Structures are given as C-alpha cells and as structure tokens.
Amino acid sequence: MNRNLLAWYDRHHRELPWRVSPGASARGLRPDPYHIWLSEVMLQQTTVQAVKPYFDKFLGLWPTVADLAAAPTEDVMAAWAGLGYYARARNLKKCAEAVATDHGGVFPDTEAGLRSLPGIGDYTSAAVAAIAFNRPSAVMDGNVERVISRLYAIDAPLPGSKPEMKRHVAELTPQDRPGDFAQAMMDLGATICTPKRPACALCPLNDRCLALAEHDPERFPVKAAKKEKPVRFGAAFVAVNPEGAILLRRRVESGLLGGMTEVPTTAWTARLDGGQTIEHAPFPARWESCGTIVHVFTHFELRLSVFRAVTAEVGLPDPGWWEPVTNLHAQALPTVMKKVITQAIPRAFEPHPS
Template sequence: MRDSIDLEVSHALLEWYDRHARDLPWRVGPVERAAGVRPDPYHVWLSEIMLQQTTVAAVRDYFHRFLARWPTVEALAAAPDQQVMGEWAGLGYYARARNLLKCARVVVEEFNGRFPGTHDALLKLPGIGPYTAAAIAAIAFDRPETVMDGNVERVMARLFDIHEPLPGSKPVLKERAAALTPAVRPGDYAQAVMDLGATICTPKSPACGICPLREACRARVSGTAADLPKKSPKKPKPTRFGHVYLARRADGAWLLERRPDKGLLGGMLGWPGSEWNDSPCEAPPFEADWRPLPGEVRHTFTHFHLILKAHAATLPADFQPADLHVVGKHEFRPSDLPTVMRKAYGLWRGQ
C-alpha cells in the first residue's frame, strides 16, 4: 500500500494542475480531458521528440509548422526526407529528425498508423528511448509510467532534499518519482510535475511560497532548495575548425554533398568540406578558382564549438563533378540545409 504522504502529494499536485496547467498546442488540458477528450498520440509523440533537449518556447512554432504540412503520421511518413530535415533545421540533433521519419514509417507500415500504447512496445520504435516511451504511454494512453525529465529530477531532488549530484542520483530520483505516480490520472500527473518544475520549482529562484508541495518539501524546510539538484561539473566544450566550399555553376545550380547517414548531420545535404578537428587541412572537392569568403561560420553542437572558413567558386554551366549533387537554381532551397550550412550560405550572400 502506498504511503499516505505520497498520496497527499499526488493529490495536491493534481489539484494545482487543474487550476494552473500550461496551455500547450500539443496538450489536452485537464478540463477537456475530464470531459472525455483524449490526446492524439501523434501530437504527443511529435512534441516529445521535438522537446528533447529543447525548450517549449523553441518548439511551439516548429510543432505548428509540422502539423500544417503533415497533419497525420501517414502524411509525415510519406514526406520526402529532405523536406522534413529542412523543416527541422534549427532544432538541432538531426538524428532525431532521421528517427522521426523512420518511426513514422514503422507506425504506418507495421501498426496501420496507430501508435502502440505500452511502454515496452513504444520503446521498440526508432528514436524512442525510456523517457519518451514513458511520456507517450502516460500522456497519450494514461498509463501509470514514471516520466523523468530535467524538471521532474529537480522537483524530486528538492522535495526529498537529495544532495547526491546528477547524473549519479538519477536512479534514486526515479525511485522517488515512481512512488508518487498515481494509478488515477497518471497522464495529467506526469504533465503536472513537469509544469511545476517549469513554472514554480524553477532552476533559479524557485517560488516556494506558492508551491502546492511546500509543506511536504524537505529542501524548503532545510533551506537548500535553491542549491538543488547538485550536478557534477561539466567539461568545457572544445573548439573544432574546418573548411566548407560553396560552388555555384553559371546556370545558378549549386553543388552539394550528402553526408554519411551516421554522425553529425547524417544523411543531410550540405556544402562539401574538410574534416572538423584542431588543425584541418584545406580540402577543396575539385580544382577551381576558390576565393575565401569574408568572415567565418560559428556554430555550437552538443559537445563542441565549430568554426568554419568558407570558400566560394563559380563554375561553367556544364560542370558535372563526381560524387556531388547538382541542385538546380529553382530547386535549391536554403531552408533544406542544416543551420550550420545555412550560415555558410549567409556568408556567400553577404559577400
């Protein structure tokens, strides 16, 4: 039998959520849900993939644009890869976009367009890990799964005054969160904890005075809330360097390469270039009258900063290089390029 304190915490949080739930474009709010409206699993899945290591504010517009272009999982599954990758540009972590397409196609081909409703079945789909499987199962299908994101970790660390640093404390934080997850309204509860972390139990200056869990919060009592959760120190990001080559034919066509499926920007079209390392050699894809573009491209990935020198050349209209893609003047869309490649194109335009 669950501890009565756990039940009180869950009940208090759900009462707070009923009054203060955030209005999110992919969410069915507590009033609608109580009236029998069910979340669309496609919307829940799409939002959860987009929200991985990204903020709600950054995702809203992307979510609306995706739904406008691909309103169903069937429509997304049928979309050309490059269009989806281009629409994703700016959200980063392009492996997520590749897996988004893979997952949509598996759901259509193997599940007749219906997402499976259990954690274990969801976990077998491309791009869905333990957190995302738990979130979809809870929010879309009202399964009593324990959903753990950064907001939930922070709430648990403060509620139980846990000082062991992340990521080492993740197992005990999940254990605490699981004990609080109710059998009734688990989907609303999962969203309630995340909303609490995003709006009240914030990383800096938590609003403890208006928190619905203030009486149960051990860190508030001990005065340590603002210091939690503790985190192991991060290693500084290294900086890598490289060269990119923007070649345009006299007829307006551009020459691009498709990057390997694995690795950063996998499978995407972009400008050919050198390796990215501490001291890259210039590596033009072919002989031409290359000229350096003024300025440099600066971009930050998850694990490193990148600085690129850009070079440009104009070629005859009949130039046809091996191993590169010729994209005609009217077919070329900068929006189909990943952000770092768009930045290089911006240097060319501004020369």
C-alpha cells in the first residue's frame, strides 16, 4: 500500500513553492522548516491557491523566522489581511518570537516540541515534524480524514471518529519516507480522492478501498449535521476629511477580526432594532446612505448599512486615526471592511496614478 502510494507520489506530486520534490528529497535535500511551518499555518482551513501569493509576500518581507520575530505586529497583520482567521497571524508572530528567543532561532525538530508553540496544534506539529524533519508522525488533516474514511468505509461521523482514523494513519505511516507519505496522502485527497466525483480509476489505493467496493465513495466521510447560520445587523461609517483621509480604528486584540483595522461601526446585533442609526456614528455629520453590504462569516451572516460623510474634521479622533485613501492598501483591513469602504468609495482600492 505504501509502495503504491509513494510511487504515485513520485510521479504525480504537486509542485508547491514551499515543497522539496521527492527526487531532491531522496538525494538528502530537506525543506526549510521555516518555509514548511509558514505554509502549514497559512494552509489551515485555506486553499493552496489562496496561500501562494501570501507565502511569497511573507518570504519577501521576512526571509527568516528571526526577521518575522523582529517585525512589528501591525505589519504582520497588514500582510495577512484578506487571508482570514486572524488569530493565525497573531499566533504566527508569537510562535516566531518563541522560536527566536526560546529556541535560538531554530525550530524544534520533534512533534512534541513543535506542539508546545503558539498556533501549532495536532495537525501542524505532526506535519512539520514529518515534512521538515522526516519524523514518522501520524499526519491527519481534512484530506487524510477523507482518504482514511473511504479506505476503511468508516460509518461513524466526524469529529467523533477522529481517534479511530488517527490510529489507522499511525499504523500506515512508514518509517521510511514518512514526510513524503504524509504529503502523498494529502495530495491524493486534494487531487484524486476529492469530496465530489473522486477519480477512483486513477487512485493507487483503489484495490483496497472499502468505500469503492461499496460503490459509493462520496458517502464518506460521514459528518455531523451543521447548524443554521444566524444573521446579524449593523451600520458602518466611512468618514472622509478635507485632506482625503478616512477615519479608521483598531479592533481589540481578541475575538472576531482581533487586532485588525476597521471603520467605526455600531454593534452587530441579531435584529434591526434601531441600534443601527447615524446616532451611533463616530461624530455628527451629514451622513448619506450608501446602501448595504453582506458578508458571510463562518458562524453568522453580517448585513451592514453603509454611510458616508465628508467632514471638516482633520484633528485626531480618539480612538482612531485619519488614513489617506491612497494608503489603504497598506492597512490591516479584513475583507469585510474593504467591502464597506468600496461601497462608500467605489475606487478606494484601485491603483492611484503617481
């Protein structure tokens, strides 16, 4: 089974910016642990395509973990803006600092050592240990869960079935080439053993897949039913001053969009109850309605009424600051806030003639 999978990986592995190809790996070339760690954190709940430009940007800005550890947190948050799950960026910075100060700038080379660092959980510690250090750790992400659940036709629903699946992964993981094995399982899940319409005819494991034998691989993995997504309402205020700057402020460090930049908004409530009016604007002004934007988060849908005003204000409000519209691209603005600002100022994020 491992021989089939690794032979398939040797021929069909994906070429990725952070990856050392299996041929080079066989000649003893190891990937940079910093690159592997950075890519793994970015890839948490995120697609390869979305990660690639961010990975390149981060390596350009911070070529080593020491550079990242020394960077201002606001710069890291701004560079991460748009990638989502911003706790990852906060923990990324904390982890880099821990590696720099507590580990002499060198990543721990064991699963347990990695697991103790901020933002590194069961999956990432196993993945970095296997891929960067060739440790035979049991690497299980969503791809591997799908592959395993089909190989063994596991009827018990996720996430309860995780321990059972992890035992199978551990038992399958070879002492030889464990890093390639982990990447092979994930590539298989991403390209062959896909959620919909898996390409079983091309699968190197199709001779031992119980789900295929049952003629319904799409039935796996079985998952617990999800809950309905609630709707929340609020208002957002885009103030433009005479110098062409807009009023921004920083969100608190924890929770939703923690540490990111926003325009002033009302609280986001479950009902349109009158708490979304211009009385809640950061200051009195001739606020004009610009319509609404809708943004869907993981656990709720947000509908924001957007207002715009041109003000005579140039002084520094407290809290907050005036940021030139021409410099918005350098801010730690999450996507929902870019939507709000674009609703009020349609060309705000277009390139400026200089």
